[in-house]
Structure formats: structure tokens, C-alpha cells
Amino acid sequence: MADHPWQIDVLDLEGYLARVGVVARAPSREALDELHEAHVRTFTFDNIDVLLGTHPGVSLDAVQTKFVVRGRGGYCFEHATLFAAVLERLGFDVRRLLGRVGPPTRSPRTHCVVEVSLDGERLMADPGFGKSVLRPIPLQDGAEDDYGGWRHRVRRADSAVAGPGWELFRLREIGWELMHTTDDLPAQPVDVTMGHHFTSTYPESHFRHGLMLNKHGDGRHTAVSTDTVTFRRPGEPTEHRNLREGELEQLLHELEVPLTSGEEARLLEVVAGLRRSG
DSSP states (O other), rough: TOTTTGGGGGHHHHHHHHTTOOOOOOOHHHHHHHHHHHHHSSSSSEEEHHTTTTTOOHHHHHHHHHIITOOBBBOHHHHHHHHHHHHHHTTOOOEEEEEESTTTTSSSSSSEEEEEEEEEEEEOOOOTSTTTSOOOOETTTTTTTEETTTEEOOOOOOOEEEEEEEEEEEETTEEEEEEEEEEEEEEOOHHHHHHHHHHOOOTTTGGGSSSSSEESSSEEEEEEESSSEEEOTTTSOEEEEOTTTTHHHHHHHHHHHHOHHHHHHHHHHHHHHHEEEO
């Protein structure tokens, strides 16, 4: 494992499993589903370090220090890097894949998922999307999953311009909404490093211009932006409204975002500046 291109030997597997509250099990669909849901419910999807200008990078060592040691979250490159390493250490057969959020012919490859091959089936594990699936979904044209009232669908995409791939949809009040399109080309560590560099430093990257903080709770998903908060519950109308005075600080604590006092104060200052400039 020391020569593994993703350096999975540095992973503190016991520390990760303790953090998410799951015991090590032999590879199976049940074990994969349990681990995926535990990961998504434990760690936030957020761009806080990008806004603070303190992102440590997406090497496995940096990511596990942030997630496993501190209990922080991050965005897709971090989630996928950590989750894929955990799966490999547990004996799962995985590949890292890159995807595009938005129109595939106009969007960069700035999303990362994990493909798991298990018992002759290919599955998409996607722990690092803003509103992630709670468990992997089969990579089969037309496959659907309804878990806890959250419905998703996979469709095969064969674009003459963007190439073959997989579209992931989620069901909303207005119908099926495209989340992202993932291609079949295995990602390499340098691809993830470059995607992270673009996402976190490109002047027009939306990760640099507004807060993104998402977390799945029991029966509710919470999404916090610079000015708003959105609560989604399966089978119920979406609640979307402006943040109230002091509510961002309250939500940081409710969603259990383990920031230091200095980081929290700086984040509140940055968000206040984004509101003024917006």
C-alpha cells in the first residue's frame, strides 16, 4: 500500500470508523450502504475553508486530519478522497470518477464520486454533493432509488461532445432535476488536485463567492447559503427563507460544525462582507 497512488496507507481507518460510528465489516452491499449513510450524516458539505482562504488541500493526509481528527467537513474532492480510501482499506473495489455539475458541454469536471464494483454490479457512491444521496445507487440506465423518501434516478448519457457518462437526478416538487453528469474515465490524484485548485482559486468559481453549508439530519436536510436557509423534508413542501439575525451562528452550532472561535468569527465576518457586496 505504500506505493498506492492515492496513499491509502496513511489512512487512520480505526479513527475514521470511530468518528462515523461504524464497525469494520467485510465488503457487502449492506456494509457499503451503512458506511455511506454514516459518512453523509457525520460530515457537512461546505466550502468554509475556501472562504477563509485556509484550505489545506486534498491529499488524503490533509483530508483525514480535517475530517477524522477535527470532525470538519468539506466539498466533493475531500469527501471522495477519504471515502474511497476507507472503502479500499476495507477490501472494496473502487474507482474515483470526475463529473460535471450543470450542462456537460459547458461545465468543468469539478465533481468527484466513487464507483464501487460489488457482486457484479457497479454502484455510484456520492458522499460529497451538496444534497448527497444517502446510499449508493446502481450505475444502470433508468435505475431509481427511494430511500427515506429521497428519490434519485440514474440515466446513461452518450453525448457526442462530452462523451459517455452517467446522469444523476433527484426528484423535486417541479420534477426530476439533474444533479451532475459523471464520465467513465478513472480519475488520477493529479486530476483531483487540479479540480480542487480550480474550484478553490479560480476568480469566478462560485465556491469563492458565497457560503455553502449542507447536512443531512433525521428526516431533514439543511442547506445554508450566504443569505438564506432551506429545509427539505421528504414528502413535504420545501421551506426556503432568508436567514434571521444571528441565525447563521446558531446553525453552525446546530449542524455541529467544529470551528475554533477564531474561525467562526472570521467566517461570520466574511459572510457579512459577501452580503454587503452582493
